[in-house]
Amino acid sequence: MTLHLTWLSHSAFLLESAGTKILIDPFISGNPLSPVEADEVEADYILVSHGHGDHIGDTLAIAQRTGATVVANFEICNWLGAQGLERVHPQHIGGGYDYPWGRVKLTIAHHGSQLPDGSYGGAPCGFLLTIGEKKIYHACDTGLFYDMVLIGEEGLDLAILPIGDNFTMGPDDALRAVSLLRPKQVVPIHYNTFDLIRQDPQAWAQRVREQTEAEPCVLEVGGSVEI
Numbered sequence: 001m002t003l004h005l006t007w008l009s010h011s012a013f014l015l016e017s018a019g020t021k022i023l024i025d026p027f028i029s030g031n032p033l034s035p036v037e038a039d040e041v042e043a044d045y046i047l048v049s050h051g052h053g054d055h056i057g058d059t060l061a062i063a064q065r066t067g068a069t070v071v072a073n074f075e076i077c078n079w080l081g082a083q084g085l086e087r088v089h090p091q092h093i094g095g096g097y098d099y100p101w102g103r104v105k106l107t108i109a110h111h112g113s114q115l116p117d118g119s120y121g122g123a124p125c126g127f128l129l130t131i132g133e134k135k136i137y138h139a140c141d142t143g144l145f146y147d148m149v150l151i152g153e154e155g156l157d158l159a160i161l162p163i164g165d166n167f168t169m170g171p172d173d174a175l176r177a178v179s180l181l182r183p184k185q186v187v188p189i190h191y192n193t194f195d196l197i198r199q200d201p202q203a204w205a206q207r208v209r210e211q212t213e214a215e216p217c218v219l220e221v222g223g224s225v226e227i
Contacts, residue, residue, distance in 0.1 A: 046068045071089045072090065106128075
């Protein structure tokens with residue numbers, strides 16, 4: 001099975017697997033780098049890592065329009081439900097669930113999760129996705145943590161890591177994360193959306209090639225990778 005991932009900038013991805021479309025952290029409206037408009041995006045499932053506006057983004061509007069099921073922590077699902085969204089599936093850190101297209105396990109993430117209206121957004125998370133024989137780890141917004149070793153023991157085909165610094169790991173810690181996770185491929189994210197998180201992804205990729213066994217894949221906005 002081939003998985004097709006398209007980077008919609010920042011931390012947002014569209015993952016396509018056997019006709020199913022899985023949208024991750026759809027920050028589209030208000031995103032200066034987004035290659036699409038929110039009303040153009042189709043989704044069967046939407047995964048939301050935490051409550052910050054640049055991650056929950058257009059989740060509610062897209063889910064209402066498409067009928068997508070939103071997968072997030074219990075608190076975010078409750079918040080979405082209070083706004084009329086019925087198709088939600090709550091999970092929490094360490095818990096996994098088998099969906100028709102694959103398994104989603106929520107991993108720890110060192111970050112915050114306040115929702116756009118100031119409501120408590122529960123614990124932030126990353127996603128460990130198992131689809132067929134492929135394993136993808138989307139770290140979402142996090143600092144470096146040593147338990148990445150345990151995630152790496154799953155045998156990762158692809159790791160998606162923030163490198164922007166200030167709010168998340170910067171290039172140095174993201175490089176250490178690659179060494180802990182030991183993925184076959186790694187994609188950098190969460191950079192250059194705003195000046196505060198400006199980085200040189202090609203310079204980082206070169207360090208990955210020189211210091212780890214992973215193959216870096218720097219995507220253009222709207223670009224794709226297949227695994």
